[in-house]
Amino acid sequence: MAPSLLETFRVLSSFEPPRGKLRGAPWEAYVDWAISQGLAPLAAYNLEYRMGGSEAPEWARDRLMSIYTGSVNDNVMKLVHFKRIVDQLEGRKLLLLGGAAFAEALYPHVGFRPVLDIQVLVRRMDVDGFAGYLSNHEFVPEPDTGNTGAARIVSDGRTPIHIYADVLGANRREQLAGIFERARPMKVYGQSVFRPELEDVLLLTALDQAHHGYDVPWLSFVDLRELITGATWMGGVYSRPLDVPALLSRAEAFGLERALYTSLAIVARLFPEAEGQATAAFPPLRRATRELLDRGVVGPVSTPGRSSALRGVDRLRRLLTGQ
Structure with missing residues (x-):
């Protein structure tokens, strides 16, 4: 067949x-x-x-x-x-997210994972300072036409840089501070660039998917597959088993239990080899909630070639992120 x-x-x-x-x-x-x-x-x-x-x-x-x-x-x-650009930057703490953080940490070859833009998470007080620093390198502001949720978007005409802050909402700045405290240095980029640790970056990836109503490239689910299964091909910073109790505790503290379940459930459907690790990390949602998410989000999103977006994206975003 x-x-x-x-x-x-x-x-x-x-x-x-x-x-x-x-x-x-x-x-x-x-x-x-x-x-x-x-x-x-x-x-x-x-x-x-x-x-x-x-x-x-x-x-x-x-x-x-x-x-x-x-x-x-x-x-x-x-x-x-x-x-x-950032190699000589001192006195800041920038957390690299998305493709720029994953291309060399999750994939056996940097070319396997396209980097369409560079995503950086900073403290709210550093948004203007970092944007101003980039302006000295010919990066100018651009509008957020893709509803990315970035605090600033700047570009030099070749590389968009998305600057994020307060991604967990204004009421969870203490939890966001914990992400910064746990972040690991990326020494190849100098003294100021870090990456979130495994459980944090998995939750931030689920948050990004939920923010977009799961209308995201399927490459994002490949990223999640590798995070969930411990990036076994790489032997790097994300190459370890998930700390499931820590993941679930932070998901509750971040208000992301529904988003985490949805993202894990999609990966479990798409990749049979990751199903065991994904389902083992499911947060303890009510059965009715799981069934609603399975029917309304997980099933449709897990269908390849789907051309229509999910209905009620704004409502879905609020449901999944609590924001």
Whole structure:
């Protein structure tokens, strides 16, 4: 039987894809969808270097490989440029989030994880100072047209930098301070750049997904898969088992139990190999709440190729984040 779109996604998003599993795959549907979801670079590498082409048509392999090549070059340019900017910055504490934090910590090759923008979490009092510092490097303000929730967005025309603050809401600044206290240094970027520890970054990723009403690239769920399973390919800062009691305690303190459940449940559906770790970290929600989230969010979001956004995104955001 020919593989479905979901099965094709699972194979080509794996870091150890099985050979010979994609005969008759729905390439016409998969290629454009994978590109739009940020999955093309990893898929291209798997097809060309791990699976011997897997009988994919030449046009599909060529399109995916062109995205892979571009992703490698673009990531290196953005991350090296960012390093040059912040390397000499002192007296601040910047927490790197999203693709810039994950590309080298979760993925075997920096080119597998496209870095479309650089996301930085700072204390509220540092927003203007950091934005002003970036203005000295030709970064100018841009409008938040994508409803990202960033306190500032600046760009030099090539690399947008999203500056976040108070992401847990004005009433949870003490909890946010704990995230800063637990953060680990990223010495490659100098003295002022850190990354949240594993449980914190997992919750912040779930928060970001919930903020967008789960209308996020599926690459974000690959990020979560690796965080949940302990980034076993990397041997780095996120390569350890989750501290589930700490995760659940912080989820309650952050007001993110519903968002955490939803994100974990999506990963459990998408990746059978991560189901055990994901379900073991489910927060203790009421059965009726779980059923509502499964029916209204988890099921629809876990369907590949879905073209319509979930209804009532603003209401959903408030339900999942308590904000």
